[in-house]
Amino acid sequence: MQIVLVDWVIIGAFIALTIGVGLWYSRRASSSTEEFFVSGRSLPWWIAGTSMVATSFAADTPLAVTGLVCKYGVAGNWFWWAFAFGGMFTAFVYARLWRRAGVVTDVELLKIRYSRRPAHVLRLARSIYITLLVIPIVVGWVIKAMLTVLKETVFYSSAIAADGAAANSSVDSTGMAWVAVLCMLFAVAVYSVLSGMWGVVITDAIQFVIAIVGCAVFAAVAVNAAGGIGELQANIEQQFGDGQAFAFFPSFTTENPWLPLHIFLFMLGMQWWSTWYPGAEPGGGGYIVQRMAACRSERDSVLATLWYQFAHYGLRPWPWILVAFAALSLHPELRSNYLADDSFDPGVGYPMLMRELCPPGLAGLMLVTFFAAFMSTISTQMNWGASYLVCDFLVPLFPKLAGDDKRLLRASQAISVLVLTEGVLVSWLMVESNMSVDDAWKILAALGAGTGLVYMLRWFWWRISAWSEISAMFGSLFWFVVMQQNAVQQALLGRPLATEEQTFFVAILTVITWLIVTLALPPESESTLVDFFKLVRPSRLGWGRIADKCPAVEPDRDLGLRVVAAGVASLTIFVALPAIGDWIFGNYTRASVFTLLTAVFGVTTVGLLKSIAPTEPVSKNPVSEN
Template sequence: MTLLDWLFVVGYLVFSFGIALYFYQRAGEDTSEFFLSGRAMPWWLAGTSMVATTFAVDTPLLVTEMVAQNGIAGNWLWWNAGFGSMLTVFFFARLWRRSGVMTDVEFVEFRYSGEVAAWLRGLKAIFFGLLMNILIIGWVSLAMETVIGRLFPDLTLFGQSAFMILGREISAALVVVAGLILMVSAYALLSGLWGVMVTDVFQFVVAMGGTIALAFFVLDMPEIGGIQGLHDQLPDETFHLLPTIGGAAEGAATFSLSALAFAAYAGVQWWSSWYPGAEPGGGGYIAQRMMSAKDEPNALFATLWYTIAHFCLRPWPWIIVALAALVLYPDLNEPRAGFVLVMKDVLPAGMLGLLFAAFLAAFMSTVSTQLNWGVSYLVNDFWRRFVQPDADEKHYVLVSRVLTFGVALLSLVVTLFLDTIAEAWGLLLSSSAGLGLVLILRWYWWRINAWSEMVATIAPILLTVSALILNAFGIQVPGLQAEFPLNLYSVVGFTTVLWLAATYLTRPTDPDTLDAFYRKVHPGGPGWTPVAKRHPDVEADRGLGRLALDWLVGVVLVYSTLFGAGYLILGWTVWGLACVTVAVLAAAFLWRDLQRDEISLFGAVEEREETA
């Protein structure tokens, strides 16, 4: 790193803190400003913030590892989530904005009634806002340690390369990461969501600009020789965009799936399992962005822009670098480190600092969002609900800032004791399998109650833990102990039977709660017929069949754009132009349909808000 490199890094940090200080006063007005930016966010800002948040520091490294192991098609392990993300665009984005809640955990008591609803809200606030949150921060912190450790292999602090902290030997790189987390917590507690989201846009531009520049630089190397050089030096199957379905793959670098495994990914996972940033029906920080939009159309278009950018455009610079890393470092023991080694060995002075700033941006964007989102649960759904319900807004803002710093400190402690998160992805998806269907149906079926969601939340966790315990004792239960994703069939099946039983064996949600929900959100479809009969004056959403068609066309838009960009970049022009043509036609259809049916899609927004 030269002086010019460090100037880029320092300039980025100064600008980020400048944004935080600029929004300090506004964020301190009330919790709506601190957590939802006053519900005044335009679609492009909210959508870009979603993309920036999911551009974690570990994602380029993970994509590099996927490509090294299974070729480009290995990305279908996360590309399949495009189905669910597009479902959120048309069926849930407008409903989240219309609901008026501050968090998706608050939604629990807005939709359900009784003590079990209060328990569910409190448990979800602690589980997601604290436990899950600090694990995610620990996850990305380990990835950032890898980046710093590879870029600065001789890094020392105060003359030491490692430190003993809480009985653990900690690398100097991880100590630097700890300092970065405290730095992020400082600007997150200063600026609230306004500062986080505006900084997200800046960080996204820096991160994407840096990775695109890296792709161009590595392709220009004599050892690579451009796209054609990659084709010449790597097996053809490495460039397949679709996995091999059934039977053995042609080569070691081809992603091969059995028909049942492919059906699990493409037909079960995306709607059945909860995962941060890919919750069925929307949720977490994605829901937070939708609820911060200034109206329903802005919430819909923010989620649409996020889906296209997240799945179609953002991965390709990473994939190109990952392919180049296979050529430059064919025998690398840790494939994900190939991305960082390309940075270190390829970039000239100045550009290395820019890309290091890009990784800082990716890291800080994710951590700041996790802190703001997680603390919104702890303050709004635990502290305000159960501890101090009658305080003023200044009190809650102060608690929010204190907890932001406290959660950051706690995440540091957890990070120190994390060695690896191997298989955590599959375990997390397995332990939430079946919950997704309840998260979807609670919007469109009145009979779903708090017990439905409670059982659907707990049952897959117990099933997954039971499978692990039975494995340890050598006891086999067919289906339940299958490897991910084949275990989804049994876990989703058992969980669905259990939550349906709980639904019909317990009392329905109180009619007054259902009536208030229906009058505020006015969801459409036959699932609300008994409630709709009590409120003939409420105009429910119409055209669910048209929304289903828009969803299908949206899925075509996402994957034709994804394939079109890939084919053009990889030099298959005819296929690329064909896919781009399909994408343009799909986009034109959606635009026309949304404009023509604006009333039925979005409702008479101003009139309904006045009525509510």
């Protein structure tokens, strides 16, 4: 890819704008830990929701989607589309509960929901687990993806070997890509450390617009290069023998389906409620909770989460999918190489097309698109990780720090850099092991399998205790390690297990583990449960025994309506996705039907939202004491 003056101007302007935002908000963010981590709980819904969307679009996302399409066709995206069910439940059922809890992090909820030493140990362990294991894996695959983009575009070079064959200068390009990534990480560290959540969410909003525009423009260029929609579709069907690549649902009758039926059923039927996955946590969690906590009212937290779900699942996928199809049409070896060697990553097709197709100007825009996606995710992971170690590790261990904002802010800034450094190390390990981005996605999903249900039920079943979560967290780790053993896999199915199959068994065994522990050990103290019920005011369902002791508390009475709203909103997304695809590929009759269904479900969702969301902003909750 040739970078000319106009591209450098675009890149330079973006970096200057990003650092400028960090400097602008540095004074406000440094006034308190509340400002640094949750923007003073004053964000409007559209800023908070857009920040969620921008964070979930990282440098790895287009590459992972390209890999899924090349391996499994459009239906492969059900790996992440299925999480929309859980996302809508978070928006309609859990968002206001989180806002009422008044926490800074989701781990902070543990000291409100549970009591005694197990709660203290769980809070410390959970903060360490997420900050030093989960977040570095996320940062690692994002950096690895950015390295791949740079190596295939800006630093791609080809030398003619003695025998006339093309040979990549991989060592030189890798080194230069690392230098470029480290420079970007320095820029991210500057504005994240200086401006905290304020800098993160404002730059996220800017980066979201850039990323959406860049991906849409490039999708049009890629499809045109493949000869247009009709030729692209005909070419892929001719090369691979059938239309499975374009099927929204996998074929249930084909002898050799691209996506096996049992894996699809697991994705759609179990994954959304059983698996804890960053950005799609059942019941809410992670940076999603941090954004909800930063909202100025319950209503804003609901609308922010709802906007995130629609934008993430409904607005963004098709530009990525179209580029994936263009890559598959122009480079059919992406799939054939994967079939011959499953360690090959077909996700590399996305940056390959960037290198081949981007003219001056668009090259700069696409690089800035990836820089924006990369930086928004990294900045969130840094702030999120620091919030865990400060609020849920340092303060509980050293209570005197709670009133010393200056020392906590310095600690927050130092820990942000620590999180980033560990992520760099993990990315190096991923590069060395040649792990693909979508494989890393699936491994992290397997690692958290079976824990999702306990995070959902702790709001609605008084019997859930700290031991339930402890056994779920460590049980998931234990069963994940067990399922990695070849002897276990052979004993179960007589062959090596796909990652999705491993996730299924880990989920089932983990749920059984924490249910046994929950019923075998005593519940939390009655005073703790009463205090939690008074603060959060959940539905009486599952809390009847405790609710009877709180006659003055008015619990939620519209849980059923909210569950219906979550289901209808999910259906809106699931019919909108094929509607858009059918319009693109000229299936106008079916597109019209799906569009009509989208309108019906969408209008119903809006009507339900008006019934269950407060019409006036609710006063801000006080910050809970650590």
